[in-house]
Amino acid sequence: MVRSWLFEIFSYPYDPDPANFDPQLCKELYDWKLDSWIAAEEHGFDGVFFSEHHFTPYSISPSPNLLVATLAQRTERIRIGVMANITAFHNPRRLAEEGAMLDHLTGGRLEVGLGRGVDEPEFLREGVRMEETRARFEESVALIQLAWSQPRFTHKGEFYTYDDVSIWPRPLRAELPIWVTALSPQTVSWAARQGFRFTSVFSPTEHMRTIFDGYRAAAAEVGREAQAGDMGVCRNVVIADSEQEARDIAEPAFDALFAAFKEAAVFHDLDNVPAGYEHYQSFFRPFAGEDVSFEALVAIGAICVGTPATVRDQIVSQLETIGCGHFLNWGSFGTLTKEQTLRSYRLFGEHVVPALRALTV
Template sequence: MEIGYFTMPSHPPECGLKEGHDWDLEVLRWLDELGYQECWIGEHHTAPWEPHPSPDLLVAQALRETRNIRIGPGGFLLPYHHPAELANRVAMLDHLSDGRLNFGVAASGLPSDWAMFNVDGMSGQNRDMTREALEIILKLWTEDAPWTYQGKYWTVNKPDTMFDFLKPHIKPKQAPHPPIGVAGLSKNSDTLKLAGERGFIPMSLNLNPAYVGSHWESVEIGAAKTGRKPNRADWRLVREVFVADTDEEAWRLSAGDMMGRMMGEYFLPLLGHFGFKDYLKHTPDVPDTDVTVDYCAKRNWVIGSPSTVAEKLETIYHEVGGFGTLLVFGFDYKHKPEAWEHSLSLLRHEVMPRLKHLDAGLGKAA
């Protein structure tokens, strides 16, 4: 099992935009030094608790201050970008990364973002736009000119050479393109079906393990459409993780600190408005009123001492049938940076060695 990081990025509303950006950059430096495999950075436009609208700006800076970790958007919200412009920008970023870039894409799930960009998310327009944009981007990267793509939302041309020397010339450094990741939330996630269909990296967002187990079914349904055989080793699970020297300290620093505050002030109310609290329940008959910060900390989060966290991760691994990479969900602990860095270090050096016997390729203990 590998470990990485997934950050929205999340910051409390009173945090300045540069202040939050600088914290994220500091954490990326730690992750690289600790030997984490990858980091994915989200994009949002109207959520004060998830305030970064431009993951590529953070990626570009982080690439200059790290050496080994793979970094990428997790992901670009494709309905809000012209696919030709984004194709060129991501390709350029791949060259700046010297081949360390991952390319995460998403359809966008916030109604306030839909409203800002006049996208009808209720009808699924955001998902249709995502599929069309990605098709155009891949076509620009892999198919020779000249051609015209006449889509429902965009018309894009890849012209032949003009005036002897003007022509499309920008392609990614990684051939045929950087690894593509897509994140899924719902039980019959369209994006996870897309991952299976196209061989992309599937990422399951931080939900109850009993619920997440159904996500692999979506990947397999998509893969069956194109005759692919998906590999569980490619599957990423995003989890809230806090490791401390003792279980009591981990509880105090997670449920009793920023993880608890973010969940109580933002994430739980948000899911409640959408009717999505079922995603956090270990059984469907749990009343919504019981889904509190403490409930999530006990049932869903992976918190505790190194031995406790290792035990919880192995349980989750078997519950979902095996996965390849744990992605730690990022939080803003700039008020207690040593605690967050210590948690990341304990996970890397104390927890992961205890899980070496797990083989996601088999979906069971080796």
Template sequence: MEFGLNFFPVMAPGSKSARQYYDETLRLSRLADTWGYEHVQTVEHYGSGYGGYSPDPVTLLTAMAMATTRIRITTGAVIPAFTHPLKLAGKLAMLDNLSGGRLDVGFGRGFLPDEFDWFGVPMAESRERFDEGLEACRRLWSEENVVFSGKFSSFGPVSLLPRPVQQPHPPIFVASATSPDSCATAGTAGYHLQVVPSVTSREQLTEMLSAYRSAWASAGHPAGGARIQIKYTCYVDTDGSEARERASLFENNYIEQMTGAIASWATTRSEAYPGYEKFIDKVKQYSFENSLRDNKVLAGTPEEVADRIAVVGDWFGDDLCVSLQFSPGYQEFEDSRRSLELFTERVMPEFTK
């Protein structure tokens, strides 16, 4: 089992400035680079306290790449529907060069109706735009004189510059929220996987991972070659009650910010997102105690957190890379740094030795 850092800025703008958040992100990234973590990653969101400080993950990840030397730099994820593939492939190829070939590219569909409205992109097209954008980027990275004729973009012949350092292209991840079918499609294609257990049930996530691993093997891809990132917020303290108190505060802050971001699902229906109109009801039923009980958040003493990760490994497999958010919401930097330090010294060795 490996571990990485996940940065998802979920906070009202008045609770912490963007400049302060970026500075703290870079400081934690430097520590993670020194302390043996596998990756750092961040999201793409717009216009709200739900991730809005990261409208361009490539920009923030470039700063992280310059602040580190060995840790992998991961998009978690970029949304092809919002960017022309020539621009997206070029930006990511630049980042692969600037990081010395440390880039992993996670692609996602997006799921917030307001973001699609702001970009003037119909949500019904999100799956097709995702598939087309990913394929265009893959070809631009790995081929020359590319002629591409898609439903949403056509270009060529063109040879992308710069060429990525990693050949034939940087490792590709697919972010999946709830769909076993999308996980199976990713496995068949030989792409890696990003999942978030907080938005699905244990049973559904087990089904998703089973579909992915089975499709990977059936397609003849190398055994042990699949990489699965699973994302959690993590609060560690020598006083377990203190860790859980902070966890309750900032997990409820996450729910508060998410509630605003998904409000438009109250009046939005899309065949491309079956069941998503129920998001608001699910969020209204949120209980921190239930989330902690179901191991959707990691909080407690180092020993308690290690026990929870062991259970996660039993449930979902010990081949995971656990992507941890140690800086949730507007939490004070010193609390985030201390949590990261305790995890590094007293939890991580239990799974990496």
């Protein structure tokens, strides 16, 4: 069985100039997005993952834990989480407290996602040195787990110190599922050794298989057999009634997404990235040019577009190749309208979700 999730970046698509921000348009966007997440439960999705970004209309989800709490009160079954809270932008004690609260507010449906972050413009604006994000990340995750598991805890680290303290509340469940976002081999191996699930986006299907093979090998080194359910792949998805219509709406939508992504995430100088981010020189280089071919991204599997049958077959083939047990549908982006998004989600629920539930990888 493969689980189906919505993944939500939550872009503000109207105007990138902050002077032209329209609060009424933003309110309408929040309203219909919430409707779409509620509909995900009706369409058979297993859960919804939100994201965290700052300083740009690429995402108006700077505090995604608020979205988790909001959606929890309007749904009953689906699991809800963030992919991912960026630890360098938070006090980990606060993240531990919020995670514990959300576990109660969701009735045990919370999925915890944590990441060290990779979007250089955010770190520059926040004044956080990227060279220290891995150390901060690993220390933060350890502190969060300690705070969740111990009635009283002491932590003395490089960045954070607590002496004989408690958090109130602690989580509803004894153990919370932890996901990390990972592309670099070092983070993938670390996640495997910790027993965390992980997801990746944009990489070609064959490369995703190689990434998961590395995860399996690292898990085996610590005596753990990795499962298909340890890994998820995230893809942009657009489904319409015909192949041509799907492509006609998907290509400009992705062009708009790419323009926002390039400004919000890509390193300014790919020949001189911060220490610890060397892996991303090759990953980001195609996005640093003037154009990313829509057809090329479809060919490598980064975009799944077409009729319900076409998209179903594309996704099933990818999951069988990669060997992963979670599919994250990034299906609302760029210029896609409310009507186009809701139709695509409905068709995914009717035609793709049942096929994924029946799939063994």
